[in-house]
Amino acid sequence: MNPDELERDIEKARKMIRKDMKRYINMLVESLKNNGADVVISKSPLNEVSKLETLTEDSMNEAENIVITIADSVAADTGVIFFTGLDEGSVTGLAEHHITIVDKDAIMPDILFAFKLALWKSMKKEHGVVFASSSASKTADIEGKVVWGAHGPRKFTVILEGG
Amino acid sequence: MKNVYQTIHTQQISEGIRKTLENLSSKVQENIRRYPFLIRYARELRAAKIEINNNFQYWIDASISTLEKAGIPVFLAKDAKMARKIIGEIIETGKIVVKTKSMVSEEIHLREYLQKLGNEVWETDLGELIIQVAGQRPMHMVVPALHLSEKDVIEILKKIGIHGNNAEDCTLKVREFLREKFIKANFGISGCNAFSAESGSIFLIENEGNIRLSTSLPETYISIIGIDKILPEDDFALKSIMVQSAFFGTFPPSYINIIRQRHPKKMYVVFLDNGRKKSDEKLKEQLLCVRCGRCQLECPVFQITGSVWGGDTYGGPMGMGWSAITSSISEEVYLSCICGKCKEVCPMDIDIPNIILYLRKKYLLC
Structure with missing residues (x-):
């Protein structure tokens, strides 16, 4: 799919969102919570980041780290959040706590549209990597017992621009 | 088939599969309900x-x-x-x-x-x-x-x-x-x-x-x-x-x-490739598989044998087709009970019982 086709599809999706923003935001919050992410809704996401950083630093030892990202897109129906970049992939994969900011423009109705928006953004970069997170890292490989933080972040917090 | 018969007496396998099935079965239903x-x-x-x-x-x-x-x-x-x-x-x-x-x-x-x-x-x-x-x-x-x-x-x-x-x-x-x-x-x-x-x-x-x-x-x-x-x-x-x-x-x-x-x-x-391209019409059906593993957990035979039954690599009902494609037909095709549950739960609607019946005939001809 070429960038122009992607842009057309993305614009179509944005119109759908604008028409019914409240419903999509509610759907997104429900999906995120269903996936086990921590959700914060704020008019000023950056202030929330500072608060969270302080809280997290107080409760974690020095070896642990937090990574803060800006989401490239998010699917309202499933809460899958897309990012772009090879280094961004490894940095978010190595962190203990991944905090991501989702602004309203990043909200797409579903995964297919959310992927298109992230892909379109990635085309401007050289790396060609798109990745997505929907929760913290987890495993149930030993007797089906769920353990968070198998290899990636133990905690995943989404700060959603809203109000 | 010797390994399969020995496995039947290993309670830990059936216990592990039962627990996994209990954990995941309702989640599959919930996924289909929530995301039709x-x-x-x-x-x-x-x-x-x-x-x-x-x-x-x-x-x-x-x-x-x-x-x-x-x-x-x-x-x-x-x-x-x-x-x-x-x-x-x-x-x-x-x-x-x-x-x-x-x-x-x-x-x-x-x-x-x-x-x-x-x-x-x-x-x-x-x-x-x-x-x-x-x-x-x-x-x-x-x-x-x-x-x-x-x-x-x-x-x-x-x-x-x-x-x-x-x-x-x-x-x-x-x-x-x-x-x-x-x-x-x-x-x-x-x-x-x-x-x-x-x-x-x-x-x-x-x-x-x-x-x-x-x-x-x-x-x-x-x-x-x-x-x-x-x-x-x-x-x-x-x-x-x-x-x-x-x-x-x-x-x-x-x-x-x-x-x-x-x-x-x-x-x-x-x-x-490893045999995929030259698969005959019947076996090509197996290549539609997305490998969710659903047919394995739901299969009554797999529930007591695990992937010890079903060929060298993939195991279970789908393993029969995959083994025939990538290595050889296993005599274990005769251990399937052909109950049809694998087909019922397969999201890709693969007719696995039909593949197994076909492999049984083919095995004898070989």
Whole structure:
């Protein structure tokens, strides 16, 4: 799919969102919570980041780290959040706590549209990597017992621009 | 068949499968209820995969051309031996390799081969690492260590110096142990859940985060792709990974990784045929499989034997078809009860009982 086709599809999706923003935001919050992410809704996401950083630093030892990202897109129906970049992939994969900011423009109705928006953004970069997170890292490989933080972040917090 | 008969008396296998089925069955139902579009996606996917199966060479050529245009070295291995040789020549010896769980790599016995060449190779999925250290074969495609108790795992992990007290402690200590391997690794190897011929993108799903680290941290990354994973476009590849994870029971997956290029780091792609292209009409049906593993857990025979029954690599009802395609027809086809549940639960509507009946006839003729 070429960038122009992607842009057309993305614009179509944005119109759908604008028409019914409240419903999509509610759907997104429900999906995120269903996936086990921590959700914060704020008019000023950056202030929330500072608060969270302080809280997290107080409760974690020095070896642990937090990574803060800006989401490239998010699917309202499933809460899958897309990012772009090879280094961004490894940095978010190595962190203990991944905090991501989702602004309203990043909200797409579903995964297919959310992927298109992230892909379109990635085309401007050289790396060609798109990745997505929907929760913290987890495993149930030993007797089906769920353990968070198998290899990636133990905690995943989404700060959603809203109000 | 001797191993299968011995397995029937191993209560731990049936107990592990029962627990896993109980955990996941309601989740699959919930996924279908919550995301009804998944059924439509599966139907669309089936049609796309039939088209690929009928024109394999066209789609292989298209995929290779897309990757070459992007400057990615790409190989087509006609069989397991050739795939091992290609990957062995890239990696050579004395390297640290981090591997993600991949049925295609099991199919070609890649880990053992790379170890013989003098490399340090680590499975990074927790269940698969446990299986590696225990020296066993995976008991289920997605949950390889489901037959092992917490106590077993505690003992097994001691072999690599991990002394955990329980599931959580073991997991977190494995995290620490493998973190060092990820950082030092020269090569990362993964399979592929779906491949888009249009963009040359490799789609991978996971919950642990080991795939993200294996594909992004090492200087060089190699993806092995069964040609049955080729799909025409990104949309289909995305739909394929959604169907696969939802019908296993974990949707949405915690992580999705989509790799088209990885500048400035290197990557290689190895497509594997290994009998897929020359499959006859009946067996081509098996190639529609997205490998969610649903048919395995729901099968009454698999519930007492695990993947000890069902061929050398894949196991269970779907393993019969896959074994016939990638190696040979196993006499174990006669142990199926042909109850039809595998077909009922298959999102791709694969007529597995019909494949097994066909293989029974073929086995006698052989």
